[in-house]
Amino acid sequence: MRGPVLRTAGWTILCWLAALHLHAQRSVPVFLEGEFGIDRFSDASVRSVFPAGAAFRLGAAFALGDQERLRLRPQGGVTFFGNKIDEEVTEQLLVIKAGMQVSYDAFFLGRTTFFPYLGVDYNWVSNFDMESYGEDEVSYSKSYLHGTGISQEVGVRVQVGEWYAKVGYALFRPRLRVRRSIIDDDLSSGYRTPSSHVFSFNSFNISVGFSIRP
Numbered sequence: 001m002r003g004p005v006l007r008t009a010g011w012t013i014l015c016w017l018a019a020l021h022l023h024a025q026r027s028v029p030v031f032l033e034g035e036f037g038i039d040r041f042s043d044a045s046v047r048s049v050f051p052a053g054a055a056f057r058l059g060a061a062f063a064l065g066d067q068e069r070l071r072l073r074p075q076g077g078v079t080f081f082g083n084k085i086d087e088e089v090t091e092q093l094l095v096i097k098a099g100m101q102v103s104y105d106a107f108f109l110g111r112t113t114f115f116p117y118l119g120v121d122y123n124w125v126s127n128f129d130m131e132s133y134g135e136d137e138v139s140y141s142k143s144y145l146h147g148t149g150i151s152q153e154v155g156v157r158v159q160v161g162e163w164y165a166k167v168g169y170a171l172f173r174p175r176l177r178v179r180r181s182i183i184d185d186d187l188s189s190g191y192r193t194p195s196s197h198v199f200s201f202n203s204f205n206i207s208v209g210f211s212i213r214p
Helices: 002-026 044-049 180-188
Strands: 030-041 053-064 070-084 089-104 107-109 112-133 137-140 145-160 163-171 175-178 196-198 203-212
Touching (some): 030 044, 145 203
Antiparallel strands (some): 089 112, 112 145, 145 163, 175 196
């Protein structure tokens, strides 16, 4: 795992530094891009627990290539899933992302531009409970499951002016580790709980966003 992670991080940093160098040397246009959307797992068993999640991403897109049609975007973001267990407890799944997205202005119709894109993100995953008692009293449990992994995403962005809609599909199968105290408690009760498990977090996503040149 460490090898692919280091390679992905290395390529992400290299692309980011190359884009910054081009921007400094050639005054490459930079666009501030942000998007809000919904993620939905494709695996039925995972989706039964977390039907849909809210996603947010933000990045700086460097316009490169012929007529600035190639966009290179270092980005960060977060995806949040919630499963309300009862009136006081909500199970949560939090995914924090950092990576790179590459898109290309393939063609346009009038003022509408179509950008196919590819993305790679490194993800930090945590699963825990939120307990709320009244309006001001909220507490969070320790993580039941936690881990990291690399995701790949492909899709298309349709942009009109400064606004766009985006549809994509992400491949993500992280290995999440179980908290040690849970393993020990289960063992004392006669159950042997695996220390880690691979989850299918492949997902469809749809979002709307903006792309502005500061």
